[in-house]
Amino acid sequence: MFDILFIGLSLSSILLLVALGLAVTYGAMGIINMAHGEMVMLGAYVAVLANIWLGANLLLAIPLAFVVTGALGYAMERMVVRRLYGRLLDTLLATWGIAILLQQAIRLEFGLVFFGLHVEGLGAGLQNVPVPGFLQATLTVFGQELNTYRLFIVAVTVVLTVLTWHVLYRTALGMKVRAIIRNPQMAAACGIDVRQTNSITFALGSGLAGVAGVLMAGFRSVSPDMGATMVVDGFMVVVTGGVGSLLGTVAAAGILGEINALTAITFNEITGRAAVLLVVILVILLKPAGLFSFKGR
Amino acid sequence: MMKRRNFLTTVAMAGGALAAPGYLRIARAAEPLRVGALYSQTGGLSVVEKMLSSAVQLAASEINAAGGVLGRQIEVIVEDGASDPKTFAEKAQKLVISDKVETVFGCHTSASRKAVLPIFERRNAMLFYQTHYEGFECSRNVVYLGAVPNHQLSNYIPWIIETLGKKKFFIVGSNYVYPREMAKVSKSLIEAGGAEWVADEYLELGHSEWAVMVNKIKDSGADVVLSNVVGDSIISFYREFKNQGLSQDQIPICATVTSEIEIAAMGAEYAAGSYTSFPYFMSIDRPENLSFIERYRAFVNDPKAITYHSLEAAYFQVFLWKQAIEKAGDITADAIREGVRGQTFDAPGGPVKVDEDNLHTWVTPNIGQWQADGQSKIVSAYPEPVKPLPYSGYGETAENLFCTASGLDTTKL
Numbered sequence: 001m002f003d004i005l006f007i008g009l010s011l012s013s014i015l016l017l018v019a020l021g022l023a024v025t026y027g028a029m030g031i032i033n034m035a036h037g038e039m040v041m042l043g044a045y046v047a048v049l050a051n052i053w054l055g056a057n058l059l060l061a062i063p064l065a066f067v068v069t070g071a072l073g074y075a076m077e078r079m080v081v082r083r084l085y086g087r088l089l090d091t092l093l094a095t096w097g098i099a100i101l102l103q104q105a106i107r108l109e110f111g112l113v114f115f116g117l118h119v120e121g122l123g124a125g126l127q128n129v130p131v132p133g134f135l136q137a138t139l140t141v142f143g144q145e146l147n148t149y150r151l152f153i154v155a156v157t158v159v160l161t162v163l164t165w166h167v168l169y170r171t172a173l174g175m176k177v178r179a180i181i182r183n184p185q186m187a188a189a190c191g192i193d194v195r196q197t198n199s200i201t202f203a204l205g206s207g208l209a210g211v212a213g214v215l216m217a218g219f220r221s222v223s224p225d226m227g228a229t230m231v232v233d234g235f236m237v238v239v240t241g242g243v244g245s246l247l248g249t250v251a252a253a254g255i256l257g258e259i260n261a262l263t264a265i266t267f268n269e270i271t272g273r274a275a276v277l278l279v280v281i282l283v284i285l286l287k288p289a290g291l292f293s294f295k296g297r
Numbered sequence: 298m299m300k301r302r303n304f305l306t307t308v309a310m311a312g313g314a315l316a317a318p319g320y321l322r323i324a325r326a327a328e329p330l331r332v333g334a335l336y337s338q339t340g341g342l343s344v345v346e347k348m349l350s351s352a353v354q355l356a357a358s359e360i361n362a363a364g365g366v367l368g369r370q371i372e373v374i375v376e377d378g379a380s381d382p383k384t385f386a387e388k389a390q391k392l393v394i395s396d397k398v399e400t401v402f403g404c405h406t407s408a409s410r411k412a413v414l415p416i417f418e419r420r421n422a423m424l425f426y427q428t429h430y431e432g433f434e435c436s437r438n439v440v441y442l443g444a445v446p447n448h449q450l451s452n453y454i455p456w457i458i459e460t461l462g463k464k465k466f467f468i469v470g471s472n473y474v475y476p477r478e479m480a481k482v483s484k485s486l487i488e489a490g491g492a493e494w495v496a497d498e499y500l501e502l503g504h505s506e507w508a509v510m511v512n513k514i515k516d517s518g519a520d521v522v523l524s525n526v527v528g529d530s531i532i533s534f535y536r537e538f539k540n541q542g543l544s545q546d547q548i549p550i551c552a553t554v555t556s557e558i559e560i561a562a563m564g565a566e567y568a569a570g571s572y573t574s575f576p577y578f579m580s581i582d583r584p585e586n587l588s589f590i591e592r593y594r595a596f597v598n599d600p601k602a603i604t605y606h607s608l609e610a611a612y613f614q615v616f617l618w619k620q621a622i623e624k625a626g627d628i629t630a631d632a633i634r635e636g637v638r639g640q641t642f643d644a645p646g647g648p649v650k651v652d653e654d655n656l657h658t659w660v661t662p663n664i665g666q667w668q669a670d671g672q673s674k675i676v677s678a679y680p681e682p683v684k685p686l687p688y689s690g691y692g693e694t695a696e697n698l699f700c701t702a703s704g705l706d707t708t709k710l
Contacts, residue, residue: 017592138542
């Protein structure tokens with residue numbers, strides 16, 4: 001039983017990893033960021049390229065990916081998203097366009113293929129990242145053999161969640177962000193630089209997605225279209241948990257992951273997936289605002 | 298009224314002028330012989346299908362350099378199926394109806410083949426299909442060059458039971474027709490060999506989360522895994538398998554789809570010690586194969602390019618097609634169908650032969666064990682090519698054929 005719960009925990013942490021960045025951009029800023037999956041994908045490519053060109057292992061790729069995708073998110077907010085606040089459907093369409101651009105940029109190696117150049121690690125094919133030796137194989141805890149890499153993912157997710165919580169609830173930036181979530185106009189009237197804060201928040205969300213990408217690269221193949229399916233799971237978690245609530249996102253990821261593992265082990269994988277979607281539908285029907293939602297005024 | 302008559306005459310003349318080159322074309326023998334190559338050049342499947350497309354073009358260029366077919370040069374019209382069965386059907390229609398080609402080399406997934414099949418049957422054109430597939434098809438308009446389940450399994454399962462000494466199979470696959478048909482054939486072979494199967498499980502196509510499944514394998518008491526998993530999922534499967542502490546020495550994964558391509562994409566250390574059953578491996582040590590690899594690498598201008606089983610079949614199918622036309626002396630679909638029966642060719646991996654009855658291909662089953670360098674070591678090679686039996690899962694045997702030259706005998710199903 002303990003090993004099943006651990007697998008559920010590991011599924012949860014992967015869901016949370018992707019959803020954490022979304023909880024910040026979608027939850028806090030109200031932007032349906034369809035390019036979030038592509039930020040995860042770019043994070044994974046940072047790990048691939050860092051390994052090939054710098055000889056850096058997975059651990060070193062984590063801060064690197066955070067910086068790269070964070071900077072990209074910052075640029076994206078400055079150039080596109082900033083002009084679309086309050087236009088929910090337009091942000092959806094615009095960020096989806098950016099998602100396709102990013103996918104093609106990797107596939108066409110930033111256009112270098114047209115000049116007959118090939119950068120190892122880019123292109124339409126599958127890539128892989130070697131996992132450092134000490135993260136392979138298993139670790140025995142309470143007489144149970146646990147997958148070390150999954151333990152590592154759980155640990156990183158916990159650290160990132162605590163950090164995100166700290167930023168949102170214990171720093172001046174976080175206070176501004178929360179003020180903007182509640183009421184952007186009022187926050188601006190109180191002297192908060194809404195534009196600047198939004199740029200930084202978006203960069204933070206994108207950076208978190210980049211880190212998720214590096215960790216994903218360790219146990220699956222890396223390809224330009226890997227992000228598309230993940231963004232769906234991410235939104236599922238954020239919406240179930242309640243938009244704007246970090247606690248809700250954490251709880252939803254935990255519940256959905258465990259339900260997935262328990263149903264999959266009792267029945268099979270296909271039912272496991274179906275059970276998760278069923279729970280999401282029920283939650284949205286019964287509690288449209290999600291499991292944890294703050295009261296608006 | 299004069300105007301109207303003028304108009305009609307002009308139209309008639311213009312029509313005649315347009316039609317004329319068409320009639321003239323037949324008279325000119327040196328006119329290139331046009332064939333279609335229908336593979337995904339874009340989309341998720343493009344990585345693999347572009348390789349197949351290159352292999353067809355390599356074969357065509359070699360035939361052209363040696364003088365062509367019946368003195369005519371081959372002109373390959375490449376169309377993009379865009380990884381989408383509907384687009385495959387549209388492009389097949391374009392090739393067969395607008396371009397009027399008699400032969401198309403193409404399709405990779407069963408979904409795309411099923412989508413184009415009605416077009417080839419209605420218009421009576423020939424499709425050359427190189428990928429190994431689940432069988433259960435008997436079209437007079439398709440020549441099947443890949444392995445069918447009896448090639449991949451009827452030698453493999455007894456070998457696993459007897460040579461590896463395994464008794465409890467865990468069957469796992471992606472959730473669609475190929476793995477399910479393969480599982481059906483495997484089960485009867487496992488039971489016939491005196492072993493048992495403890496589970497038959499499926500995962501969504503493209504799924505990459507294997508934690509639960511690998512845990513089930515661990516707890517099932519199985520001593521061997523038979524994998525019919527396809528695509529990206531293969532990579533996360535082998536990685537999870539190793540990361541949960543399972544070893545290929547104790548519970549080997551015996552696969553039917555995992556090829557050189559997936560091994561390279563997952564990192565060779567994860568697959569080292571596991572097995573795959575295929576007619577062709579890149580490591581087959583024949584001068585013909587070494588030369589083929591060299592020519593393919595030069596053709597695609599990549600000194601590290603990988604070859605694998607469907608790629609080899611994509612290449613040799615063009616030669617069988619050429620021989621069929623030369624034997625029949627004509628390029629029509631009917632001539633090719635009759636001409637290709639019984640044609641043999643010394644392919645890079647070994648001799649192959651198109652079956653007289655069912656237009657499938659005789660190939661030699663081989664079992665390879667993956668090594669740390671990403672290549673396979675052939676651990677069991679069948680002495681000769683085996684007759685293809687596309688309905689073996691339904692009781693077809695060499696003495697009792699379901700699919701014959703006259704079509705499928707539906708009473709036997």
